[in-house]
Amino acid sequence: MRRSHLILALFIFAILAAVVLFFGYIPARASMLYGPPARSLSISDRIEYSTRLLSHGDLLVAPLNPNGGEQPFRIEQGESIFSVATRLEQSSLIVSAQAFYDYVVYTGLDLTIQAGDYTLSPSMSIIDLARELQDSTPEDVTFVILPGWRLEEIAASLPTSGLEISPEAFISSAGSPPQVLDISSSTMEGFFYPDSYRVPRSATVDQLLDLIARNFVLHITDEMRAGFAAQELDLYQAVTLASIVERESIQNDEQALIASVFLNRLKVGMTLGSDPTVQYALGYDSSAQTWWKNPLSLDDLKFDSPYNTYIYAGLPPAPISNPSLGALQAVAFPETSPYYYFQATCDGSGYHTFAVTFEEHLANGCQ
Template sequence: MVDHYTYSISLLWSAEDLTNPVQTVGEEQIFVIETGDSVVQISNRLESMGLIRNSNIFRIYLVWKGLDTTVQAGSYKLKSSMNGIEIASALQDATPSEVIFNILAGWRLEEIAASLPTSGLKVTPEEFIEAVRNPNHPLDYFPEGASAEGFLFPGSYSLARDMTADQLVSTLLQNFSVNMSSDLQGNISRQGLDIYNTVILASIIEREAIVPDEQPMIASVFFNRLNNGMKLDSDPTVQYAIGYDNLNGTWWKNPLTLDDLTIDSPFNTYKYSDLPPAPISNPNLSAIQAVAFPAETPYFYFRARCDGSGLHAFAETFEQHLQNACK
């Protein structure tokens, strides 16, 4: 049996094989350890992939440090620019350093926050809500003191598990900015809106439209109503004003009652004209594009069809709108 003293001498003479990486700059590689893999197999595979300099010295180091029994099976992201000691340490924890975090289009701030505890991120819902309501790095088109809600761009993100709430919000806002092309911004200006008000309208359209192809039509209806001094009369704005519906366990109460439509809130577009003061959800790019490139229609009304398709019946007059009601 090779004793501890012999291991120490071997490592002393071969220290460079542990402290120096194979390359100063290395591409990330996926290294998989299967359950039952021996230290010899792991070391040989690392050397064959160009991740360590000497498999024998690496194995001796693991045994000498007592790390050979604590290597975890799993998938690792390693680089040849890591030295042997760093790789040995990395193999002790198979928990990925990054997680996939998904934000669904139309979610409001609180729904995103509620998804955090099961996301793998270390950010708490409370930290996230605070960072959104008081962003450290607001976008240029935010009004003074505005929350970042509405600009938390939906999508699938690969994020560092230990990122802070401020870093998370900044990442989401940066993705929003990346998607705001000059062509898109130009057409937004031609609609007579700034970006902030565009996102407000898009956030309503996102909640109204189940089928994305209808978003330009719904945008057309809202523009027609706004241009003729009519209220938007949008249910999602009332749902947002109501907040959490404890009875049904949802942030979007459905159906609404006649009393709900009278709630005194600046977000209630049945009671107050023009746009609400802030976005009511976080819209996808398609809803923003619908505001920038609305359809041209004569319609002032729409309601859900009675066939369960998720599509809407559009009407030019209130009488036609009543005729579209489910019998």
């Protein structure tokens, strides 16, 4: 009898030892493979999710499709982790919603997954994808340059762009234009092609300037270059004139006619008499908090600067803004006109009246 009791006791001890060893091994094994469990899990939950993870095996580390392309994926505010896991599987991004769910609960990543827009791929493993969902901040940002902005206005938009480039660094680096522009100038003013740019958040100032410069070169066609030459302008002169046309025009369909007025004036040696060139020379108006003071006083028009086209004939030494494609095309392909003068109409429409003589120009003034 004693012997049978001893055997039974040893058997029970062996069973208990096996159970303890088994349930000690599983969490340890899971921790070694997938990291420590979340502190918020109870002991029983740790054992349960450790067991689940080990049962999933390669599902956690093998991507659904190693050659899969990227696709957008949005997590809504307040969406449950189970819903996220289900939609990931339905979107063919992961092989198993259950494996994803078990992994994020085990690691505690379910508590830190952020709502937002993501770019995901089935070439990512469940583990990689779960980590990706911890930050919805996009890798790229959209950087916008508006037509007619000057260098300082572009630089001022950087702090809210998401790029890690300071306005000071941008302005300083713009003093050495990228070689792709092939211009001899101490400023890139005029060659910041207005557009919406997708830029890596980590881009350097030189990378940003190179991207913008290449976009400019891409949009200047051989036909446009021939058009500039037909107006007896080289590229730099054409961009300079286009920068004036950009600031003078409000309605885009007038740009080619405005360009014709300035070209007519250049051909006969008249001063261009353009207000925006004076505005550029004056610089920032702190009282109005603008780079483009308006209206200009009579004293402003006498401001001595090579950019003041009321005083000095010909083009200013450099562009005064960054012209749109429309303004550049207007200089390349201007309308043919007899006009030497224009001024804003009195109806506030943004259009202009044009005149051949100064007397006609005065007669067009608002009463």
